[in-house]
Amino acid sequence: xxxxxxxxxxxxxxxxxxxxxxxxxxxxxxxxxxxxxxxxxxxxxxxxxxxxxxxxxxxxxxxxxxxxxxxxxxxxxxxxxxxxxxxxxxxxxxxxxxxxxxxxxxxxxxxxxxxxxxxxxxxxxxxxxxxxxxxxxxxxxxxxxxxxxxxxxxxxxxxxxxxxxxxxxxxxxxxxxxxxxxxxxxxxxxxxxxxxxxxxxxxxxxxxxxxxxxxxxxxxxxxxxxxxxxxxxxxxxxxxxxxxxxxxxxxxxxxxxxxxxxxxxxxxxxxxxxxxxxxxxxxxxxxxxxxxxxxxxxxxxxxxxxxxxxxxxxxxxxxxxxxxxxxxxxxxxxxxxxxxxxxxxxxxxxxxxxxxxxxxxxxxxxxxxxxxxxxxxxxxxxxxxxxxxxxxxxxxxxxxxxxxxxxxxxxxxxxxxxxxxxxxxxxxxxxxxxxxxxxxxxxxxxxxxxxxxxxxxxxxxxxxxx
Amino acid sequence: xxxxxxxxxxxxxxxxxxxxxxxxxxxxxxxxxxxxxxxxxxxxxxxxxxxxxxxxxxxxxxxxxxxxxxxxxxxxxxxxxxxxxxxxxxxxxxxxxxxxxxxxxxxxxxxxxxxxxxxxxxxxxxxxxxxxxxxxxxxxxxxxxxxxxxxxxxxxxxxxxxxxxxxxxxxxxxxxxxxxxx
Numbered sequence: 001x002x003x004x005x006x007x008x009x010x011x012x013x014x015x016x017x018x019x020x021x022x023x024x025x026x027x028x029x030x031x032x033x034x035x036x037x038x039x040x041x042x043x044x045x046x047x048x049x050x051x052x053x054x055x056x057x058x059x060x061x062x063x064x065x066x067x068x069x070x071x072x073x074x075x076x077x078x079x080x081x082x083x084x085x086x087x088x089x090x091x092x093x094x095x096x097x098x099x100x101x102x103x104x105x106x107x108x109x110x111x112x113x114x115x116x117x118x119x120x121x122x123x124x125x126x127x128x129x130x131x132x133x134x135x136x137x138x139x140x141x142x143x144x145x146x147x148x149x150x151x152x153x154x155x156x157x158x159x160x161x162x163x164x165x166x167x168x169x170x171x172x173x174x175x176x177x178x179x180x181x182x183x184x185x186x187x188x189x190x191x192x193x194x195x196x197x198x199x200x201x202x203x204x205x206x207x208x209x210x211x212x213x214x215x216x217x218x219x220x221x222x223x224x225x226x227x228x229x230x231x232x233x234x235x236x237x238x239x240x241x242x243x244x245x246x247x248x249x250x251x252x253x254x255x256x257x258x259x260x261x262x263x264x265x266x267x268x269x270x271x272x273x274x275x276x277x278x279x280x281x282x283x284x285x286x287x288x289x290x291x292x293x294x295x296x297x298x299x300x301x302x303x304x305x306x307x308x309x310x311x312x313x314x315x316x317x318x319x320x321x322x323x324x325x326x327x328x329x330x331x332x333x334x335x336x337x338x339x340x341x342x343x344x345x346x347x348x349x350x351x352x353x354x355x356x357x358x359x360x361x362x363x364x365x366x367x368x369x370x371x372x373x374x375x376x377x378x379x380x381x382x383x384x385x386x387x388x389x390x391x392x393x394x395x396x397x398x399x400x401x402x403x404x405x406x407x408x409x410x411x412x413x414x415x416x417x418x419x420x421x422x423x424x425x426x427x428x429x430x431x432x433x434x435x436x437x438x439x440x441x442x443x444x445x446x447x448x449x450x451x452x453x454x455x456x457x458x459x460x461x462x463x464x465x466x
Numbered sequence: 467x468x469x470x471x472x473x474x475x476x477x478x479x480x481x482x483x484x485x486x487x488x489x490x491x492x493x494x495x496x497x498x499x500x501x502x503x504x505x506x507x508x509x510x511x512x513x514x515x516x517x518x519x520x521x522x523x524x525x526x527x528x529x530x531x532x533x534x535x536x537x538x539x540x541x542x543x544x545x546x547x548x549x550x551x552x553x554x555x556x557x558x559x560x561x562x563x564x565x566x567x568x569x570x571x572x573x574x575x576x577x578x579x580x581x582x583x584x585x586x587x588x589x590x591x592x593x594x595x596x597x598x599x600x601x602x603x604x605x606x607x608x609x610x611x612x613x614x615x616x617x618x619x620x621x622x623x624x625x626x627x628x629x630x631x632x633x634x635x636x637x638x639x640x641x642x643x644x645x646x647x648x
Contacts, residue, residue: 026613027509027612027613028612028613031509031612031613154544154548160552160553161553162548162552162553163548164555164557165544165545165548165549165567165568165571166549166557166560166564166567168570170571171570171571171574174570174571174574174575175570175574178574178575178577178578181578181581182577182578182581185581185582185584185585186581188585189585189588193509193510193611196611197509197611197612199611200608200609200610200611200612201608201612212597213595213597216589216594216595216596217594217595217596217597217598217599218594218611219507219599219601219602219607219610219611220507220508220509220610220611221505221506221507221592222493222505222506222507222508222512222515222516222519222521223505223516223519223521223592224592224594225508225510225511225512225516226511226516226521226522226523227523227526227588227591227592228511228588228592229511229513230524230526230527230588231526231530231584231585231587231588234526234527234530234580234584235581235584235585238530238577238580238581238584239577239581241573241577242574242577245570245573245574245577249570252570449509449510449511450510452509452510452613453510453511457485457486458486458510458512459486460486460487460490460512460513460514460515461487
C-alpha cells in the first residue's frame with residue numbers, strides 16, 4: 001500500500017505521494033470545518049443562486065409531469081417505430097450516474113483505497129438522488145402509473161394478473177428498487193456517527209432534537225463500533241456485486257431483445273464500465289464546485305481529483321473498446337442487418353449523434369493522459385460535462401438509431417423529440433441539483449468520522465494501520 | 467429538578483483521554499487489572515481498543531447469512547410460484563419453471579434481505595435507538611463524538627470500588643475523571 005510511510009519495498013528515489021488530508025488538521029478542526037457548513041445560518045451566495053435555479057427547473061418538471069398525466073404520453077415524441085426514446089435514455093443515463101457513488105463507497109472501501117473517504121458521502125447522496133430521478137421514468141412513461149403497478153410489482157390484484165418473470169423488464173424493477181433501498185441503507189448507516197456529532201454540536205434545541213433522533217442515541221461505544229464496522233464491511237461486500245448486477249440487468253433490457261444494435265453479448269460489461277465512467281464524471285462535476293464553494297481543498301485535494309480523472313480515463317477506454325467491438329461484431333457476423341445497423345449509425349440521419357458520441361467519449365477523455373490537464377480543475381470540470389453529454393448520446397444512439405430502422409424498410413421512421421421531452425429531462429436535472437444542494441445544507445457532505453481516521457494522530461502505535 | 471446526591475445511584479467512573487494511544491493503553495491495563503464491565507467511547511472506530519477490551523462478537527455476520535438465505539428462498543419462491551402455479555404462461559415454449567430467468571430476481575432479493583439484516587441487526591444488537599444513557603450525564607461526554615476518548619468502568623463490575631477504582635483510573639494518567647450518575 002502506498003500510504004505506508006516506511007514501506008520497505010520503496011525503490012530508491014521513490015517519492016511519497018501527498019497525504020489524503022492536508023497536514024495540520026486535528027480531530028477538532030476536521031469536525032468543526034465540516035459541521036460548521038450545516039450548523040450555521042450563513043450560506044454562500046453561490047449556494048442560494050444554484051439552489052434557486054435548480055428549483056425553477058424542478059418546477060418545470062412538475063409542470064411537464066402534470067401535463068403528461070392530463071394528456072397522456074402522446075405529448076412526447078416517441079411513436080412507432082421508436083417506441084422507447086427519452087424516457088428510457090434518461091432512465092439509463094441517471095441510473096448509470098448513480099453507479100460511481102456505490103463504486104466509491106463500496107468497491108474502493110474493499111480495496112482499501114483511503115482516498116475515497118473525502119468523497120464517499122456526497123457520492124452516495126448523488127447515487128440516491130440519481131436513482132430517484134431514474135425511477136421517475138419507468139413510472140411516468142406508463143402515462144398513468146397508478147394503474148400500471150400490477151405488471152411492475154408482484155402483488156395480489158383484482159385481475160389475478162402477475163408479472164412475467166422471464167422478462168428483463170421485471171428484473172430491472174427488482175434490480176433498481178433493491179439498488180435504491182440498499183444505497184439508502186448504506187448511506188444512513190454511514191451517517192449515524194456523524195449525526196451524533198451534529199447532535200452534540202448543535203446549539204438550537206430543535207436542531208439538536210432532530211439530529212439526536214436520527215442518530216438513534218449513538219455514543220461511540222467500542223462494542224458498538226465493532227459491530228458497526230462489521231455491518232459496514234458486509235454492506236460494502238454486498239453492494240459490490242449488487243452495483244455490477246444493476247447495470248448488467250439494465251443492459252439485458254436491450255441485449256435480450258432481437259433488434260440489431262441491441263442483441264449483443266458485449267452489453268453487460270460495456271454498460272457497467274459506461275456507468276462508472278459517467279458516474280465519476282458526475283462526481284467531478286459536483287466535487288469541483290463544492291470544494292471551491294466551501295473551501296474544501298484540504299479534504300478534496302488535487303490527488304483526489306487526479307485519481308478520479310484516472311478512473312474516468314480507464315473506464316472511458318473500456319467504453320471506447322465497447323464501441324469498437326460493436327463495429328467488429330457487425331462486420332464479423334456477416335449479417336446484413338447487423339452491418340446495416342452500423343452503417344446507418346455512421347452515415348444515416350442520426351450520424352451526427354454517433355460522431356458526437358465518439359468525440360465526447362472517445363477523443364476528449366484522451367486529454368487526461370496529460371498530467372497538466374488532469375490536475376487542472378477547470379479542464380476537469382469542462383471535461384466531465386462533455387462526458388455526461390457523451391454518455392447521454394450513447395444511450396440515444398443505442399436506443400433511437402437501433403429502433404428507427406430495423407429489419408423491414410417499410411416500417412422505418414424517424415424520431416423527433418418534443419418540448420415536453422426536453423422539459424422532463426432538464427426538469428430531472430433540476431430535481432437532482434435541488435436535492436443535492438439541500439443535502440449539502442442539512443447533512444455532513446464529507447464523512448467526519450472517517451476523515452478523523454485518516455489523520456496521523458489517529459494511528460495507534462504498534463497496530464497495523466488500515 | 468434538584469439532584470439529591472444521597473438518592474442518585476452511581477453508574478460508574480469515566481476517565482477522559484486526549485488521544486487514541488492513551489485510550490488503547492488504558493483499556494489494556496484496565497482489562498489486565500481484572501475489570502470486565504467497562505466500555506470505551508471514541509469518535510471513530512479504533513480496532514486495538516476492541517481487542518484490548520476483549521470485544522469480539524460476530525453475530526451480525528450470522529444474521530446477514532440468515533437474511534441472505536431467506537431472501538434467496540423468497541426470491542426464487544416468488545418467481546416459481548407466480549410462473550408455475552398462480553399465473554402460468556407459455557412464453558415461446560419455455561418451461562414454466564424456467565429457472566435461469568429467475569436468477570436475477572433471486573439474486574436481488576438475497577442482497578436486499580441480507581442488507582436489511584446487516585443494518586437492523588447492528589442497530590438491534592447495539593441496543594439502539596437508546597435516547598437516554600447514563601454516560602450522557604457527563605457534560606464532557608459531548609466530546610466523545612468529536613475529539614475526546616473515554617473509558618468508563620461500571621459500578622456493576624464485581625471489582626468496582628468507588629475509591630480504589632478512582633485511584634486505579636488516576637494511575638492511567640487521564641485528563642479528567644468523572645462520576646457517571648444513573
